[in-house]
Every structure is written in structure tokens, then in C-alpha cells.
Amino acid sequence: MPNINRLLALEWAGIDASVDWHPPDHCSFLGQKDNLYPPHCVMGTPGAEFVPGLDTHRFHAIFRKGYQRDIEAYAVTHQHMGIFARYRESHVTTIAVCGIATNICCFFAARDLRQAGFRVLMIEDASAGIDVPAAGLFQAKAKEDGLALGIEYVTIAQMSFVP
Numbered sequence: 001m002p003n004i005n006r007l008l009a010l011e012w013a014g015i016d017a018s019v020d021w022h023p024p025d026h027c028s029f030l031g032q033k034d035n036l037y038p039p040h041c042v043m044g045t046p047g048a049e050f051v052p053g054l055d056t057h058r059f060h061a062i063f064r065k066g067y068q069r070d071i072e073a074y075a076v077t078h079q080h081m082g083i084f085a086r087y088r089e090s091h092v093t094t095i096a097v098c099g100i101a102t103n104i105c106c107f108f109a110a111r112d113l114r115q116a117g118f119r120v121l122m123i124e125d126a127s128a129g130i131d132v133p134a135a136g137l138f139q140a141k142a143k144e145d146g147l148a149l150g151i152e153y154v155t156i157a158q159m160s161f162v163p
């Protein structure tokens with residue numbers, strides 16, 4: 001989180017956040033249809049709040065996702081398809097992505113943005129990944145796929161060189 005705050009302190013044209021906002025019987029939870037994850041980010045509970053200390057005052061917009069029981073919505077771009085037009089209308093060309101999990105929510109959003117024609121930077125030291133074998137989600141594979149798509153994997157220290 002301190003690294004994300006360092007990143008948030010840089011000069012950005014816009015900063016969008018996304019957050020899981022799940023019903024208590026969300027399909028991804030253990031015991032539900034997909035049976036993958038412990039309950040997390042249940043809507044309206046403290047678990048769905050941003051981590052204390054995160055500089056949320058820097059966020060310009062917050063997108064909630066995964067709020068329908070039967071839709072996973074790993075990627076904010078899957079839940080909020082208007083986000084592509086939002087960026088194009090703002091003349092955004094480059095998007096930096098960070099957070100958790102690098103190889104799941106971050107990766108799928110980065111993939112969608114890259115495929116939509118944006119330059120995409122994945123900030124590795126402001127992100128953390130996790131392998132989920134039961135879902136076929138692996139950190140090494142996601143990075144391999146991301147590199148093949150033209151996603152650039154960078155560190156915060158490199159960000160000052162990004163035009």
C-alpha cells in the first residue's frame with residue numbers, strides 16, 4: 001500500500017479506482033457456484049472498504065464491480081464497458097494499472113484496455129498476485145500473456161520516465 005500511495009502522489013490526468021462489491025452469496029465464494037474464494041468485499045460491510053491509510057482522496061472516480069450474484073467481473077472493464085468511451089473522450093492514451101491481484105483483476109482489465117488500443121503499464125511493485133490453480137489463474141502465465149499483448153510491466157521508479 002505505501003507503494004500505491006507513492007504512485008497516487010504522482011501527476012495524473014485522472015485516477016480511477018475499482019473495488020469488489022459482492023452480495024453475501026456471490027458466485028465466487030466458497031460454497032457457492034464457483035467455490036473459489038473466502039467471502040470478501042461484501043457490500044455494505046467493513047470488508048468492502050478501502051484499506052485504512054490508502055490515499056483514497058486522490059481518486060477521481062470509484063467503480064464497484066461484481067455486485068450481481070452470478071457475475072464474477074474480475075475486470076472493471078467487464079462490469080463497466082462505458083469506461084473505454086470515458087477514456088477516449090478524455091483523450092487518454094496511456095493507462096497505468098496497479099493493485100490486487102496482478103494476474104487476475106488487474107490483468108483482465110489491462111488486457112481489455114490494451115485490446116481496446118490503449119498503452120497499458122502494469123506497475124508491478126504496486127501490485128500483488130496470487131495463483132489460483134482451481135480457476136486456472138497463474139501469475140507467470142498472466143504475465144506471459146500480458147507481454148504478448150504488449151502490456152508493459154514496469155516499476156514505480158520507471159514512472160518518471162513515462163511521457
Ligand SMILES: [Zn+2]
Nearest residue numbers: 020028040066
Ligand atoms: Zn471478488
